[in-house]
Structure formats: C-alpha cells, structure tokens
Amino acid sequence: MSFVVAIDGPAGSGKGTVTKLVSEKLGLVNIDTGAMYRCVALKALKNEVKETELQKLDTLLGNISIDMKRENGKLVVFLDGEDVSEEIRTPKVDSCVAKYAAVASVRNKITPLQRKMGETGNVIMEGRDIGTVVFPNANVKIYLDASVEERANRRYKQDIEKGINISYEEVLEEIKKRHKLETEREIAPLVQAEDAIYLDSSNLTIEQVVAKIEEIIKEKGFEG
Secondary structure (H helix, E strand, O other): OOOEEEEEOOOOOOHHHHHHHHHHHHOOEEEEHHHHHHHHHHHHHHOOOOOOOHHHHHHHHOOOOEEEEEEOOEEEEEEOOEEOOOHHHOHHHHOOHHHHHOOHHHHHHHHHHHHHHHOOOOEEEEEOOHHHHHOOOOOEEEEEEOOHHHHHHHHHHHHHHOOOOOOHHHHHHHHHHHHHHHHHOOOOOOOOOOOOEEEEOOOOOHHHHHHHHHHHHHHOOOOO
8 A cells, every 4th residue: 555645735835845855754756746737838838729729738638748757866857758847947837837737638637647656656746636636535635835925935036046037026926826826726726625734834944844744744654
C-alpha cells in the first residue's frame, strides 16, 4: 500500500518549496501537479489555442506527453520530450495557467495522469485539488495558506531572482486574479478538504513549515 500526502493551497503559499523539502527528508516521491497544468498552458500558447477553443484544445492534448525527473536534486519537466522547466515558470504562463486548468477536458486529461503517478509508491503531491479530487482518500491532507500580500511578496522575490522584470504591484494583482479564478471555477475549485489540516505559513519560515508538516505525516503513521 502506498502512502499519499496531499498538499493544497493557493499560488505563493510555499507548496512547491515545502513539498520538495519534505519529500527529500522523508524519502517521498514529489509530484509537481502544477507543472502539469503549466505544460498544458505552454503548449496551448505555443500553438495559439485559447482556453475557449475547446475542440482545438482537445486535439492539442490528444498526444501530449509530460514527464518529470529529478536530476541533481532539481525537478526537470519535459513537455513532448523537451525540457521546459524554466519556460513553464514565466509570467506569461503564470497569467493564463488558471484559465486552462479550469477547462473540464484539461482536468479530465490531467487528473488520471496524476493518479497514475501517485500509484508508484509513497508520494507527496501538491496542487489545488489533490485532497478533494485527485486523492480524496489521501493519508495526509494539508491546506497550506498565507496572506495575499505575503504570497505576492514571495512570488515577486522568485521572479526577481530569475531576472524577470516585474513590479510587486503587478505580481499582487496577478495573484489576486488567479485566486479568484481558482476558487470560483465550476470544476475542482480550490477549497480546503473537510478533513485537511489548515496551516498558515504567513509568519513562519520555510524550515518551520517543513518541520510542522513532517510532524503531521509521522503522527499519521508514516515510518519511511
């Protein structure tokens, strides 16, 4: 039997960083589900297919290939055989990924892929609907949150480190827009699962959040 940890929460709450660190400490396989939706958005952008062009989108996703590998401690994401690890993290993809993720046919394509990846062993998976839709029977469910200002500040710092020329105000507006889209969409909206543990990371360091999540996972019976 595999042990599944589901971490959900909004953009900028620290899910990606925390999930990576917890996976390394406890030997869990880290599956970045957000990267999968980013791949869809990137492919659609490159082929100039809008989220409203459902038939074209279906055709585009018919032969999509998404693979993830960990190389030198870093997650490398391949879209149709090409390394797109950096490309899927650009503001251009940031600004539209939520729109594509809200499309039923996109989620119907990606959700089974996520479940299949989750059957490979003891996994930790982060996203928006992992504990509610993808793995409703996960052993551990955590809803990781932070204030919108703190989330924008974190994303802004990440963008500056990557050399992306953007203002804090622009990032804050984008975070607010994305949150509205993700929480109000009809299909698999971002909500806290009833049995999820709520964790606000606004005033916590990454190390403190990681320690807290480790503690929760061990309390739920995971022995590594």
